[in-house]
Amino acid sequence: MGCFQFLKFMMFAFNGIIFLAGVAILGVGIWVKVDSGSVLNFLGKIDNMPTELSQVLNVGYLLIAVGILLVIIGFLGCCGAMKESKCMLLLFFIIVLLIFIAEVAGAVVILVFRPLAEELFNKVGQAAVKNIKQDYGNNTDVTGLWNSTMSTFKCCGFYNSLDFEGSPYYKSHNNTFPPQCCLNSGSACTNGTITGCFPKIRKLIDDNTAAIVGVALGIAALELCAMAVSMILYCRIKSESV
Structure with a gap:
């Protein structure tokens, strides 16, 4: 050949x-x-x-x-x-x-x-947190997307559990966070212990x-x-x- x-x-x-x-x-x-x-x-x-x-x-x-x-x-x-x-x-x-x-x-x-990328990520983070506080627990698409992301990556919110404070879910569930934010998901999540999705994904990329x-x-x-x-x-x- x-x-x-x-x-x-x-x-x-x-x-x-x-x-x-x-x-x-x-x-x-x-x-x-x-x-x-x-x-x-x-x-x-x-x-x-x-x-x-x-x-x-x-x-x-x-x-x-x-x-x-x-x-x-x-x-x-x-x-x-x-x-x-x-x-x-x-x-x-x-x-x-x-x-x-x-x-x-x-x-x-x-x-x-x-x-500039860091600045862009900060702006994205601000928009994501605003999205959570306005629509999480009220908009099914937003809620489903965040639940899917948090369940897949074992993370909570964009930065941390505080992102959910003031959200429709937080207010309607007696000021508690989504169950994905706590290690013990069997009880009410009042103190988020899981890392935020952005820090976790960033660490995954760095590693x-x-x-x-x-x-x-x-x-x-x-x-x-x-x-x-x-x-x-x-x-x-x-x-x-x-």
């Missing part, structure tokens, strides 16, 4: 996996949005599954978008390699390049403008920084290899057609 044929095979195999993954993700996303009743029944059969996890249905839109993107990339890569289509290979290269540039730009923004950076570098390396192979095939096909 020559080098050109080997690159074609690797391009086909790699993008075939991407295509199948995209189809699977797209299928799950469509199922979540179209057959929401079955999803809720499935979640309801899982032991100790919080009923508020029905909010997971909103993730369907994200799954559909990611699935479509992966299907397009995988299709262009597979067909472009096997049919030796310059147009498809070039489109594949451009799409992956745009994704790579967006990732690099995002990393630069996070590193260079970290102080796994090395793994996150490693995964990001691995994805970037795969993208660079995919772009290099697609451009090699493109140039080879172009030279043979001349």
